[in-house]
Amino acid sequence: MTTTDILYQIRDLVVEYNTRAGVLTAVDHVSFDIHRGEVLGLVGESGCGKSTLGKALMRMIQEPGRITGGELWFDGVDLMQLSPGEMRKLRGSRISMIFQDPMTSLNPVQRVVEHITETIRVHEPHVSIKAARARAAELVDRLGINRNRLDDYPHQLSGGMRQRVMISLALALRADLVIADEATTSLDVIVEAQFLDLLKELREEFNLTILLITHSIGLVAELADRVAVMYAGRMAELADIHELFEQPQHPYTRGLLRAVPNIRLEDDELYKMPGSPPDLVSPPSGCRFHPRCPEASEICSRQAPTFHEHRPGHFINCWLYQEQEESVSLEASS
Ligand code: SF4
Numbered sequence: 001m002t003t004t005d006i007l008y009q010i011r012d013l014v015v016e017y018n019t020r021a022g023v024l025t026a027v028d029h030v031s032f033d034i035h036r037g038e039v040l041g042l043v044g045e046s047g048c049g050k051s052t053l054g055k056a057l058m059r060m061i062q063e064p065g066r067i068t069g070g071e072l073w074f075d076g077v078d079l080m081q082l083s084p085g086e087m088r089k090l091r092g093s094r095i096s097m098i099f100q101d102p103m104t105s106l107n108p109v110q111r112v113v114e115h116i117t118e119t120i121r122v123h124e125p126h127v128s129i130k131a132a133r134a135r136a137a138e139l140v141d142r143l144g145i146n147r148n149r150l151d152d153y154p155h156q157l158s159g160g161m162r163q164r165v166m167i168s169l170a171l172a173l174r175a176d177l178v179i180a181d182e183a184t185t186s187l188d189v190i191v192e193a194q195f196l197d198l199l200k201e202l203r204e205e206f207n208l209t210i211l212l213i214t215h216s217i218g219l220v221a222e223l224a225d226r227v228a229v230m231y232a233g234r235m236a237e238l239a240d241i242h243e244l245f246e247q248p249q250h251p252y253t254r255g256l257l258r259a260v261p262n263i264r265l266e267d268d269e270l271y272k273m274p275g276s277p278p279d280l281v282s283p284p285s286g287c288r289f290h291p292r293c294p295e296a297s298e299i300c301s302r303q304a305p306t307f308h309e310h311r312p313g314h315f316i317n318c319w320l321y322q323e324q325e326e327s328v329s330l331e332a333s334s
Helices: 050-057 084-093 112-123 129-142 147-151 159-172 189-206 217-223 241-246 251-258 298-302
Strands: 006-019 022-035 039-043 065-074 095-098 177-181 209-213 226-231 234-240 308-311 314-316
Touching: 006 050, 022 050, 022 065, 022 209, 022 226, 022 234, 039 050, 039 217, 050 065, 050 095, 050 177, 050 209, 084 095, 084 112, 095 159, 112 129, 112 147, 112 159, 129 147, 129 159, 159 189, 189 217, 209 217, 217 241, 226 241, 226 251, 234 241, 234 251
Parallel strands: 039 209, 039 226, 095 177, 177 209
Antiparallel strands: 006 022, 006 065, 226 234, 234 314, 308 314
């Protein structure tokens, strides 16, 4: 892997929210790379910080939250140094996001065609309305929506069609990176399968890089090349999909995979991970997983391990795989 194969470098990223109960650290010194052309799955339980991380990568964290530390290097550009206007230009044209519920992202009083043509013309003002409309028609055709539906309002479309409109917005400007945040949650299984096929095709055709944020291990198994597992605001493990599924190392990853329903097993054999995710205003000391971890030892509650490359391409954050004096890591220990 050379640096030119890396599209996005995230280093020591910290995102905090001011809450009545105190400062909540949703993303805590997270470091990883997104490779050009890959699908990187980002999984973890609800509230682990994965959606916050996705928004932070677009610098879209809103008050009372803010990025309080770290570096974001996108294709060699230091995003933390860009002005809000420069960031707005980059969003859409280089990085796009597909949200869980398209209805919250699409303007209900704007027709589909206006969403797409405005997106094109904001970033490419020299494109005429007629040319932008022609491009919108080509795009929706490509995504399996009849171009006659361009004049529909979002509420006139099915959930699957609205997701396709969101994708067309992401593709209208040929974004390099698409962040899909729980993008299939509101879809039924048939539409979800179509959506996945479409993403696979588009990925091949446009060489898209996709960050797939999801709680669905099945979805990741379908699409991802690599998987990052988050727990309580920190990275737990990151590896190639096959390696992670066949040889999960982190006790949390192992629990997460065991908890996936398997139709070959009886219902009562389904594993339930003990305990629940911690309160991120006052998380457990040391390794945040230690109160739930079947393999915790004395050091785990005392000191946090570091997120380090345990073997080539396989990163892990656990004392089981780290010499206690080891110091080389991607992520700062706290
Ligand atoms: Fe379990 Fe300790 Fe590893 Fe944390 S560091 S996952 S508590 S063994």
